[in-house]
Each structure stands twice: as C-alpha cells, then as structure tokens.
Amino acid sequence: MSNKKIINIAVIAHVDAGKSTLVDALLKQGGAFRDNQEVIEQVMDSNDQERERGITIYSKNCAIEYKDIKINIVDTPGHADFSSEVERIMKTVDTVILLVDSSEGPMPQTRFVLSKALELGLNPILMINKIDKKDQRAIEVVDEVLELFMELDATDEQLHFKTIFGIAKNGIAQFSLEDEGKNLDPLFETIVEQVGTYPIELADKPLKMQVSSLAYDSFIGRLGIGRIFEGKIVEGQTVSVVKNDGEVRQGKISKLTVYQGLAKVAVKEAFAGDIINFAGIEHISIGDTVNELNNINAMEPIIIEEPTMSMNFLVNNSPFAGKVGKFVTSRNIKERLEKEMEINVGLKVEPLNNPTIEGFKVLGRGELHLSVLIEQMRREGFELALSKPEVIFRKEEGSKELLEPMERVIINVPTEYSGTVINKLNQRKGLMIDMDSDGVRDKVIYNIPLRALIGFRSEFTNDTHGEGIMVRSFNGFEPYKGEIESRKNGVLISMANGKTLPYALGNIEERGTLFIGPQIEIYDGMIIGQHSRDNDLEVNPTTGKKLTNTRSSGTDDSVRLTPPKLMTLEEALEYIEWDELVEVTPDNIRLRKRWLSSTERKQHRNDNKKAID
Structure with missing residues (x-):
C-alpha cells in the first residue's frame, strides 16, 4: 500500500443521536459496499448485545475513500457507562464530528465526550442531525452547543466550529437549513477543508505509534490496534515496546492489516497517519508505545477516568449451582475477568478482603457497564452470584473529607408526573439545576449522587407510566451528601x-x-x-x-x-x-x-x- 493521504475522524454524541446511522451513510457513500449488496442498519454494531440493546458498546474502526483521500472512521459509544471506549481513541483521530439531535439539543454525555475532544486540542465539526423532525429547533440547538463550548473553556479557534445540518438516515448533509441536501458531500468537504491530510513527510521519521485498543484472533493471537504517529511499520520488523510503567521489551510484527471499508486488508507496510492492526506481540497493552528497535521515543500513557461503581462477583453456592453452567469455580471467574481487563480499560478487579468468601470485587463505570460483562459471561456458560452495586467513595490526598460520585441527570416527563419525580429526586439528595416547560412536558436537570439512582429507573418508569425519559452522565466528585433511604418494601x-x-x-x-x-x-x-x-x-x-x-x-x-x-x-x-x-x-x-x-x-x-x- 502506498503512502497516501489520510484523515482520521471519530463520530461522538449522546446515545440515540444517530452516530451508527451516520457511519452507515458514510460507508455507503464512501464506496464500502457494492451497488447490489444487501446492508443491515447500524452495520458497525456487530456485537449481539449491541444489536439487542440498540446501543453501541465498543468503539470500532472502518475506512472509506473520498476522492484521493483515505478517511479512517471510529464509531464510538454514546452511553455514559462506556465512556472509557471514547477516552482511549481520542488521540488516534484528527477531528471529531459532534452529532447533536435537532430537537433534544446537547445531552449529558454530549458534555463528556466534547470535553475529552477539547482537552486534546481537537477542533470539532458540529452536525445537527434529524432536521426533518417536526419539533426541530436547529438554530437554538447551535446556540446551546456554543454555550456548552464556552462552559468547557474552549479556545478561540475551537469556538469557531463549523456547523453542518443533516439527516443521517437519508445520507444528507447541507451547509444551511435552506439548502437542498442531496448527499454527504458538504460534510466530506468540511472535514477535508478543516483538517487537511496527515503530513506525508512524517513517514520519514523513526517509528512512533501508540496502542489504543486490543482484539483477539483465535489463529494469530492478540492484536494491537492504534495509530502510527511517525514513521512506518513493516511486516516482520523487530520493534521496541515501551510499557505504561516505562519497561521496554522487544517484539516482532508477524502480521499487519489496515482498514478498507469494514474489512481488514493485509499489507506489508503502513505509514504515518494510518490506523493499523498488528499481531505477534503477546504482551502488548493499551497505551503502549511501539518504536523502532533501540530508538525509544515513548508517548504519554492514555489516561482513563477511574471507576465509579463496584460489585462483588461471587462463586454461586445455591442449591442449583453447577446444574447448567460450564464455568463455576473462582479460578474460571478469575481467568475470565483477567481476559476482560486486557481489552476493557474502564474495568478493574480486586480480591475480596474476606477470606471466607470466594469471589472478586469488580469496579466499573456503572450498572450497564458491569451488566454487559455479566450478560456476556452468562452467555459463555458462567454461573455467578452478584452483590448489590455500590458506589466508590474517595478522599483527596491530605484531606479527611469523603467524596462521592455525582451524576448530571436530564429528565423529560409529562407535566402531570413531574411533581412526583421532583419530590423523589429531592428525597434522594438531588439538587435541581434547571427546569423548563412547554405546558405539556417538563424538562428538569438535576445534580444527584450516583448511589441515589441505583434502583430509581424502574420506580421512575412506574411513576411516569412509561412516558418519562431519563438520561444521565458522570459529573465529578462532591462531598458526601448523607444517608439516602433505600428500598421501602420487604x-x-x-x-x-x-x-x-x-x-x-x-x-x-x-x-x-x-x-x-x-x-x-x-x-x-x-x-x-x-x-x-x-x-x-x-x-x-x-x-x-x-x-x-x-x-x-x-x-x-x-x-x-x-x-x-x-x-x-x-x-x-x-x-x-x-x-x-x-x-x-x-x-x-x-x-x-x-x-x-x-x-x-x-x-x-x-x-x-x-x-x-
């Protein structure tokens, strides 16, 4: 493969904003599919649980061609529990497309993913999606996004973001609401104009790449996935691998692939700017730097936010234990959790303090983050006993004050139910930040302890007769808010x-x-x-x-x-x-x-x- 022009982009947004649908459209118009090929919707959501739950769980890569430029695309999760998937890929891209619903506007997770992009100095492109909605308010939403940029201390250059309007499901983008959209060319042109292609001359420098993701192939073993920042990498090359703790090891690249559409294509060499998969180094981990042999130039480790919730994974000791499951021992559970930690960077595992209990303390980003892992283990044949999820408290160095994780919650409910919901959020130590109403539905924003939301979703669904919408995201640590009443019924x-x-x-x-x-x-x-x-x-x-x-x-x-x-x-x-x-x-x-x-x-x-x- 020749050293060609390359741009790397990521699509980021809150859940249900249309990320996977936009990636579908980019793939179709980028020539990834044959004219007569039958293509399923949300083609990037290939995991069984992703398709069942209707959400993206894992960040995934693909590539398209626009004119003479190769564009690598990263589809990212929108749910707050999988934000570690977003954090680790931000350094591999040149810009992000921030997708925002034309009616809903910026949601809690929008704030989180945007803050990560701004911290790394990326200049996002804003795309207001679903402008065909009857209740669209695209111009207002642009102003709300601008306010969000300012709240997140964006630079002057970042504040002058370019805006595209579109309908992802129809594969349409346009420069203004008045234009007549035909395809995604306005978006492609904006990407090329704003970012420019990766400097080809960087391919002449010594090799420097960083691993941002891992995969596993049953034939060739562990795969490292990452971007080449400088130099080139060659199949069969012996390289130095700088671990996150500074240790330097050697390894040999046995196989090299790059993305072409949804497929991985084997190549003999790859150049600066491209996102690659490589095999041959069994000890590779996320954040490791790959350099030329004995030419060390390590990159800063990838920093992931700490977990906010824990749960005990225990050996099942009920009378029905072992009747169905294939993997039931603590050794089985330990091996599976260690394997998961290699690719799930938001997860941590600790031994239990109690020697009389067989099991492990598993720390993650939230209930959904942990339940996706549990469901996957269940399908693989594991049996487990699980304790009540608990939030992780912390203390700042040199301080005795106890801090707890907080959530920013946006609730949209019919007006007749809002009083009940507000009352319950107040009882759970929540603090109202804003409230708005159109006479039919009320929109309420709260800052509330994470532990107060454990068990609240089903109660919320019942109180609003299934008509309420609740979205949430991590909002930092604050001083402990005191005791919160738990379940009332026996x-x-x-x-x-x-x-x-x-x-x-x-x-x-x-x-x-x-x-x-x-x-x-x-x-x-x-x-x-x-x-x-x-x-x-x-x-x-x-x-x-x-x-x-x-x-x-x-x-x-x-x-x-x-x-x-x-x-x-x-x-x-x-x-x-x-x-x-x-x-x-x-x-x-x-x-x-x-x-x-x-x-x-x-x-x-x-x-x-x-x-x-």
Missing part, C-alpha cells in the same frame, strides 16, 4: 424446596407482587416476590390444595394468577439490598438471600454490609 422468601404450585401462589400474591409463576423450581432462601409491607415474609409456594372425598360445583375452580413481574438483569441488580444476591446462570436470573436458611438470617440480622464485604 421481600417474599421461599421456606421450602420444590416446584411452585398455582394454589399456593394464589394465596401468596395477596401479600405482594410475585416474581415467578407456577411450576418453577425453587429453593429455601430464594426470593419469589416483593412483600406489600416493609418487612421480609417467609412463605411456602409449594403447598397444594388438600383433597376431600366430597365434590361439588365451584369447589375446584381453577386458580387465576396475576402475571408475575419478570426482572431483567439490570432490574434485579438495582432491586437487591445488601443482604441479598442475584444468582446468574446461562438460563436463569434468580434473586436470593445471602444467607439461605432462616436461622442464619436471624444470626446476621443486626449485621451491616461492611461486616460481610
């Missing part, structure tokens, strides 16, 4: 082993809400529902109706049960308290008490969570 606990029977469940559902239906295998200590009162209640869901010799009309009426409330993994994790666990197996998600027998629970009734963690 739970219904099975006191027997066996299968649930309709007759027993019919009597039990008068006491609360059931989480399971009839003919379900249960065990002593398993949570089968929510009690209508604030205390836990032990029940027997396996009791059958006593038979008599007398039969008369009406005595054998069938039991009609209310459909049970089936919990997703995220809902289960939000729901449990400190003395409860979520049991995850390849085919089931169960709630249970940490101590299964009634006697053990009485012994630990006065314990607190610190005593067991």
